[in-house]
Amino acid sequence: MRGNFKDLVELVSNYSPTMAPYISNLKNKNNKPQWSFISWRRENELVECISDDIVGIISKSIKDSPFFSVSLDTTFDVSRKEQLSFIVRYIDKNSGNIYERLIAVLETPITAGHELMNVFKETCNLLNLDWKNHLVGQSYDGAANMRGNYNGLQTLIKEINPHTIYVWCWAHRLNLVIIDVVSSGVNAMDMFGNLEKLYDLINSSKIRVKYYEQFQKERYKKKQIRRIKRVTTTRWMSFSYALDVVLSTYLAVIDTLEIMRSKDGPGDRKTGFEAGAILDYLRSYRFVWTALTFKKLFDILSLTSSILQSKDLDLMLAVSMIEQNKIKISTLRSDESFEHLSQEVDAFVLEQGDENEEFIQLPTPRLRKKKKMSGELSDDELISNPIQNIKVNTFFSALDIVQRQLSERFSDESIGVLKDLSLLTSKVIFKINQNPNFLPKDSFKFFLEIYGKFVDEKYLCSEYLQFASIFHTLITSEALPNTLYSKCEEIFGSESEPESDDESDEEDNNSKSIKNNSGSLQPIFQIFLNKGLISVFPNVYIMLKIGLTLPVTSASPERAFSKLKLVKNRLRSTMGQERLQGLMRITCEKDITINYENIINAFASKSPHLQKALVL
Secondary structure, eight states: OOOHHHHHHHHHHTTOTTHHHHHHHHHOGGGOOSOOSOSHHHHHHHHHHHHHHHHHHHHHHHHHSOOEEEEEEEEEOTTSOEEEEEEEEEEOTTTOOEEEEEEEEEEOSOOSHHHHHHHHHHHHHHTTOOHHHHEEEEEEOSOHHHHOSSSSHHHHHHHHOSSOEEEEOHHHHHHHHHHHHTTSSHHHHHHHHHHHHHHHHHHTOHHHHHHHHHHHHHHSTTSOOOOOOOSSSSSTTHHHHHHHHHHHTHHHHHHHHHHHHSTTSSOOHHHHHHHHHHHHHHTBHHHHHHHHHHHHHHHHHHHHHHHHTOTTOOHHHHHHHHHHHHHHHHHHSSHHHHHHHHHHHHHHHHHHOOSSSOOBOOOOOOOOOOOOOTTOOSOOOOOOOHHHHHIIIIIIHHHHHHHHHHHHHTOOTTHHHHHHHHTTSHHHHHHHHHOGGGSOTTTTHHHHHHHTTTSOHHHHHHHHHHHHHTHHHHHHTTOOOSOSSSOTHHHHOOSSSOOOSHHHHHHHHHHHHHHHTTTOSHHHHHHHHHHTOTTTSHHHHHHHHHHHHSOOOSHHHHHHHHHHHHHSOGGGTTOOHHHHHHHHHHHHTTTSOOOHHHHHHHHHTTOHHHHHHHHO
């Protein structure tokens, strides 16, 4: 096997008059030249040149920004080596777009905080990144070597660069909230335990998978074939995916379990017993109540989880989304919502039920009266009604746990800076525009304590008030009338006819668009770029830029690991580290426009023979 590179060279030569005779000479054994230039060494050199050009473009963009933040994470590759993914987040000075770029993939046999710190410093020095002055944020997962208050990487960086806020990955935190709630009670544990058992039971046999797909085609015609998902993976929202598949293919799952119980089905006594146990559970009101309860929760949290993994999400929008989730869950915790849930349960049973099989009713809870201790003034309230038991111990309990976990896990240590950054959201600016006296006296206090070296404290507050006073005018001036020359009166004015309302409609739409993104800093930043306000309000601009540069999650290193599985698979398990890093940069940052002339010149400089051949 010659490899992909040589096969691609031969394929291109079939369509290239320049390359065709050269490849023909290589194939001719009697006229073989001394240098082929398509060996594995030349291939690695070409990969290195492309990789260096990509990282050079990224490094220049970071220096132009000049603020940046970092996200790091580690994982095992296919050869059981610990690989470190190094991601940099920055703002493009021209477009205002937020980028999270992979700049290094490094082997780190030791993942202690001090060792990661050495790798971090070496990488920044190699790429000439001024992390001691321009690094403003860092985001990792909750591991002790990253998050530790004494020897964690974030602490070691803060000791040298104190204006570097650490942000514990918001996507990881939300995933921990979900893990806590799915273990919140007996009904939750039984449901997700049975879903995991269902996955093992069906996917352990090809015949059972075939039956499951066949029943889906019969029951759900013209719909996409689904596969049973497992719930114990580390993938975000895996619990939601597993539950959604079972609910959307409920009848096909029931048919599959029934045929596994029959004499003609694929299974034995052990399989038949397990299938029967899961079948009885899925045909119970206890499953339906629990499943629809968690479906309501996942409908709220799954969208937030997906958005929190976005590359261009800013920290203030993430805070706004979590607060909105708290409000939605608080609203959901009511008797009216439980009545709606009861109606959904009845509708599900009516739609999915079978005339020959009735759903098992909710069990009556056992009344276990606890001994009243001395000093206790009230007795325990025992719940004998099954519906009331579900309401209190499953529905309300799950909502309370999510509400509490969201408040505890998202109480950020940098809450003072977040409050200062919230002053730059359109929602607050509109209020300040109406009444400047609403601005708190201690505004920007925490921001100045950390990032005071980048802004002028004397002018920040006055610039902010001036910007707020013209904010509405800036938004409405974005729009132009739909037609400019349809009527002369639109240009010169007329006393007889009223002016067109097209322009005002456009202004209202533009203002509405800003208000819909009231929790984000990016629309405000785009106004600075579009209106040329950088030199007019330089301190507010720098504050906006730092706020957008602060990381939200460490999801980008996780995405790089997905590419790592494709680049270094079991057929390429002996790949060298330099080649791996180069291919990872090319794969992950393929949207960067590279300079082919620079790459050719750099590639030619690797060998005098190659340089001579290219000149000729």
